Amino acid sequence: GDSVTQMEGPVTLSEEAFLTINCTYTATGYPSLFWYVQYPGEGLQLLLKATKADDKGSNKGFEATYRKETTSFHLEKGSVQVSDSAVYFCAHLPFTSGSRLTFGEGTQLTVNP
Amino acid sequence: DTEVTQTPKHLVMGMTNKKSLKCEQHMGHRAMYWYKQKAKKPPELMFVYSYEKLSINESVPSRFSPECPNSSLLNLHLHALQPEDSALYLCASSPQGLASDTQYFGPGTRLTVL
Numbered sequence: 001g002d003s004v005t006q007m008e009g010p011v012t013l014s015e016e017a018f019l020t021i022n023c024t025y026t027a028t029g030y031p032s033l034f035w036y037v038q039y040p041g042e043g044l045q046l047l048l049k050a051t052k053a054d055d056k057g058s059n060k061g062f063e064a065t066y067r068k069e070t071t072s073f074h075l076e077k078g079s080v081q082v083s084d085s086a087v088y089f090c091a092h093l094p095f096t097s098g099s100r101l102t103f104g105e106g107t108q109l110t111v112n113p
Numbered sequence: 114d115t116e117v118t119q120t121p122k123h124l125v126m127g128m129t130n131k132k133s134l135k136c137e138q139h140m141g142h143r144a145m146y147w148y149k150q151k152a153k154k155p156p157e158l159m160f161v162y163s164y165e166k167l168s169i170n171e172s173v174p175s176r177f178s179p180e181c182p183n184s185s186l187l188n189l190h191l192h193a194l195q196p197e198d199s200a201l202y203l204c205a206s207s208p209q210g211l212a213s214d215t216q217y218f219g220p221g222t223r224l225t226v227l
């Protein structure tokens with residue numbers, strides 16, 4: 001069945017470090033891919049998305065590229081800030097009616113000053 | 114504007130109480146969702162309404178009863194809950210009906226069942 005596998009956390013970085021959170025998926029067809037972020041005590045916010053192969057989603061300095069050949073959608077940021085501390089969820093949504101949004105397990109990121 | 118609002122923000126209830134959670138969106142979205150999220154876990158889908166009709170029920174116990182009075186409003190009625198139902202309840206909406214489409218989440222209601 002469809003699934004999303006995320007890099008296990010927690011991840012702890014110093015401010016201004018480079019961030020990569022790995023995400024791979026299994027799916028039939030060509031799903032849409034998403035990164036959501038959840039700050040402490042809040043709901044999920046859409047961070048970025050990509051709907052077809054080679055698309056690059058970007059927002060707030062974060063980027064992820066839809067790689068069909070490796071079935072991956074890794075999240076990157078060149079210089080993290082303390083305010084980026086949150087849980088990051090990778091998700092995919094197959095392109096069929098009635099499909100469900102499938103989440104990875106989430107990666108806790110802590111950025112220290 | 115991609116805002117989904119949820120009330121209340123926090124709710125504490127006893128096992129014999131009846132309460133309701135409310136979700137609103139004014140983006141003209143045609144699908145609305147309820148999710149349950151336990152600590153340190155991803156959200157789990159509970160219900161989906163598409164064009165105001167219940168389209169998906171993920172085998173949720175009957176003590177949870179969804180309602181979609183109109184295209185902007187989604188309720189979740191709670192009755193005779195158990196302590197293990199304590200969780201963050203998230204509402205989401207998406208522009209299309211049950212098609213592959215981006216979901217936008219609300220801030221959630223933190224529910225505690227005593």
